[in-house]
Amino acid sequence: MDAPTLQPLVAGEHLACDETVDLPATDGTPLARVGAAPTLLLHLAVRRLRGAAVPPEVLDRAGALFAEAELAGESADAYRARTVAATGLPERVVAAGLHSVRTGLARLAESNARQLPAPAPGVRWLPRGRTLGVVTPSNHVDPHLTWARALSLGYGVVVRPGTRDPFTPFRLAAALLAAGLPPAALAVLPGDHALGERLLETTDLGIVYGGPGAVARWADRPRVLTRGPGRSAALLDRPLTPDLLDALARAVAADAGVRCANTSVIRTTGSPARAAEALAERLDALPAHPATHPEAVLPVFPATQAARLRQTLADLERAGLRRHTAADGPAPLPDGTWVGRPVVLSTGDPDHPAIGTELPFPFVVVAPYAPAAGPRQFGRTLVLSLHSDDPDLPDAALAEPGVRRVVVGGAPPWTGAPQLPHDGSLLDFLLEPKALLSDKEPLT
Amino acid sequence: MSGRRDTEALAHLRSVLEWHFGPETGSPFWLKRLDSLGFDPLRDVRDFADLRKFPDLSDELRTVPVDDLVPAGSAHLPFEVYESGGTLGAPKRVVEHLSRQEGVDWVETVLPDFDGGGHWLHIGPTGPHIVGRSVRRLAQLRGAKFLTVDFDPRWVKLLIRTDRRPLADEYVQHVLDQVETIAESQDVRVLFVTPPVLEALCARDRLYGLLADRLTGIIWSGTSISGTALRLLETEFFPNARVRGIYGNSLMGIAPQRPPRPGDTHPCVFRTFRPRSVVEVVDPATGERVAPGERGRVLVHLLTEDLFLPNVAERDTAVRIVPDDPDLPGDDLADVQPYRATADTQVIEGVY
Numbered sequence: 001m002d003a004p005t006l007q008p009l010v011a012g013e014h015l016a017c018d019e020t021v022d023l024p025a026t027d028g029t030p031l032a033r034v035g036a037a038p039t040l041l042l043h044l045a046v047r048r049l050r051g052a053a054v055p056p057e058v059l060d061r062a063g064a065l066f067a068e069a070e071l072a073g074e075s076a077d078a079y080r081a082r083t084v085a086a087t088g089l090p091e092r093v094v095a096a097g098l099h100s101v102r103t104g105l106a107r108l109a110e111s112n113a114r115q116l117p118a119p120a121p122g123v124r125w126l127p128r129g130r131t132l133g134v135v136t137p138s139n140h141v142d143p144h145l146t147w148a149r150a151l152s153l154g155y156g157v158v159v160r161p162g163t164r165d166p167f168t169p170f171r172l173a174a175a176l177l178a179a180g181l182p183p184a185a186l187a188v189l190p191g192d193h194a195l196g197e198r199l200l201e202t203t204d205l206g207i208v209y210g211g212p213g214a215v216a217r218w219a220d221r222p223r224v225l226t227r228g229p230g231r232s233a234a235l236l237d238r239p240l241t242p243d244l245l246d247a248l249a250r251a252v253a254a255d256a257g258v259r260c261a262n263t264s265v266i267r268t269t270g271s272p273a274r275a276a277e278a279l280a281e282r283l284d285a286l287p288a289h290p291a292t293h294p295e296a297v298l299p300v301f302p303a304t305q306a307a308r309l310r311q312t313l314a315d316l317e318r319a320g321l322r323r324h325t326a327a328d329g330p331a332p333l334p335d336g337t338w339v340g341r342p343v344v345l346s347t348g349d350p351d352h353p354a355i356g357t358e359l360p361f362p363f364v365v366v367a368p369y370a371p372a373a374g375p376r377q378f379g380r381t382l383v384l385s386l387h388s389d390d391p392d393l394p395d396a397a398l399a400e401p402g403v404r405r406v407v408v409g410g411a412p413p414w415t416g417a418p419q420l421p422h423d424g425s426l427l428d429f430l431l432e433p434k435a436l437l438s439d440k441e442p443l444t
Numbered sequence: 445m446s447g448r449r450d451t452e453a454l455a456h457l458r459s460v461l462e463w464h465f466g467p468e469t470g471s472p473f474w475l476k477r478l479d480s481l482g483f484d485p486l487r488d489v490r491d492f493a494d495l496r497k498f499p500d501l502s503d504e505l506r507t508v509p510v511d512d513l514v515p516a517g518s519a520h521l522p523f524e525v526y527e528s529g530g531t532l533g534a535p536k537r538v539v540e541h542l543s544r545q546e547g548v549d550w551v552e553t554v555l556p557d558f559d560g561g562g563h564w565l566h567i568g569p570t571g572p573h574i575v576g577r578s579v580r581r582l583a584q585l586r587g588a589k590f591l592t593v594d595f596d597p598r599w600v601k602l603l604i605r606t607d608r609r610p611l612a613d614e615y616v617q618h619v620l621d622q623v624e625t626i627a628e629s630q631d632v633r634v635l636f637v638t639p640p641v642l643e644a645l646c647a648r649d650r651l652y653g654l655l656a657d658r659l660t661g662i663i664w665s666g667t668s669i670s671g672t673a674l675r676l677l678e679t680e681f682f683p684n685a686r687v688r689g690i691y692g693n694s695l696m697g698i699a700p701q702r703p704p705r706p707g708d709t710h711p712c713v714f715r716t717f718r719p720r721s722v723v724e725v726v727d728p729a730t731g732e733r734v735a736p737g738e739r740g741r742v743l744v745h746l747l748t749e750d751l752f753l754p755n756v757a758e759r760d761t762a763v764r765i766v767p768d769d770p771d772l773p774g775d776d777l778a779d780v781q782p783y784r785a786t787a788d789t790q791v792i793e794g795v796y
Binding site: 015017018019037039041044046047197201 | 670671677
């Protein structure tokens, strides 16, 4: 595979930066060279940015091109291979992401309409700003739909790609432009961390994905939406049946455990150690393959990152957590990458500070649930899956401001449908209602 | 080395040594240290390479009484005191009568004419920082009025060092508010500015609009800037302006960007006022001069009648460029970057 050079995209043109950063694959081989946009290029891009409402046909066409076409000399196969090599995501996860972005683009207009209140006389929903900056993640393809949605609403969008996955935003940008997106509506600016910070300060609105540290600075800024760790959880208040264990194992490990909606906390009314033991037995059975293997279901990491993850896990065990899985962290593969085999830990302490730790592979901490304390004990939780027969629990869980979605039964926590909000409604962030009083439009 | 300029340079070195180590003319600073040097500067320093025999005493400039620095032979003359930026610890103090001004007069001959006309606006440090006076001199040599906005680099560095970046950004906006007030009514054609402040200026629509077509010259200094950003400044943001860099500090004086020429491997090549300010690009481990085109640490020898300060390791690294008059000692510099001795050393480059 030849190593491409990805250069910043401004108003439909790539601008060659002298300063580039080498992007290695997880096995250390050179994969791409990525231009590093200076702050001035950000200012130039914002100056040239002109959003325009994008017709549904353009989005639909872009989805098809994104999933299938050769774009800027890159076939869909080459894109998948590069993304797998750079991110360590299993091939099938990237392929599924490609498909889900395609479907998502085709249904964006419908999804926008269904997430807003029913049309009312005199009420219009309009963008809260002209420009949006997005610092995208490298953990999955799906989040890139977020900025495509903003484009569809008429925003001018500047994307700063995640360090490990510049391929997805550049490919999606190429697909959108080829499908007819006005070039001035979009810029893609790879660059360092500081560039991302500048971006979020510069545009009217911002969205930032990242770990606790990356999003902390923006947590209290109403003009920046943070998409941090999901801390998704499950409540276990039923006997452990094979079906229930299947659902839990899937919630922890599906999509390689990298989604923010993957379960990383389980609280149980029974014995945490026993539940952890049973779950560990399931998860230990997952095969450990290189990411490129067609049967791969676990993520792989470069050696340096694997060493850090192993250290984190060792610290957790030293902090009193008990390990139930065979793996004590990412393990080496013959190709030089390290595979993130599942890790299940348990604690008898309902307040253990390690509860809520998120790691980029199937990882879960099982802890006690205190019924008297109710669902509030889950704290900030993107998805709370309830395995309980208590009829009052779903409403009580939804009433918790920190709980963003409640799943009753075994449905996957990330189940999507056009009308469903993810973590609050993105449309509420991007749009606001305004009144238009006109003698041509009666209010009643 | 050979030739007349070489002879002149050696004669300059000789006279500086005789001045600063002469019992009647030398400074208390050097005369007090003469015995502890372990060599006789007048006997053992025959060439510029011999300057390496001196210890790097620049750290002592943080505490030495300024009276000690003034050569006895100049004691009757008015001296000014300036300080370094204070990037690494307490600032260093230098004394100055006229030698820097002569350097500035030379700098003026290196810079382009910026199309003449209009006034200069200095968005940079003044007060203890010599750059304020130097740029004032440049503007005056060009017949321009010199407008200024106060800029306190130490405050900004403190904010960044203590992780208060938003407050630093607010300070930059405060500075730019004042720039905007000036730009509204004054015929500003040439800016002196640091790259981060210039970037912030470009992000302010109204201020940028006031200056975009008007500026004929931009002198940047104080922090590094990428080649891509320089190109954007010249081609996209200020197409009517000549953009030139100045490298330097309170110790070595200012080194302007020499005119670009065909075959240059770097967009900016900086040149010192040789032989009064001689820099060498050296391997920080061995002290050996690196090969042309290689990066090394910047080593400065200041050789003026006002101040003698040899063998000072600067806080920067640079690429060694061979000057086009190699008869004179020292290197030209390109791609100056902050020097990090170890990963633990935090250099606050700040916005100046």
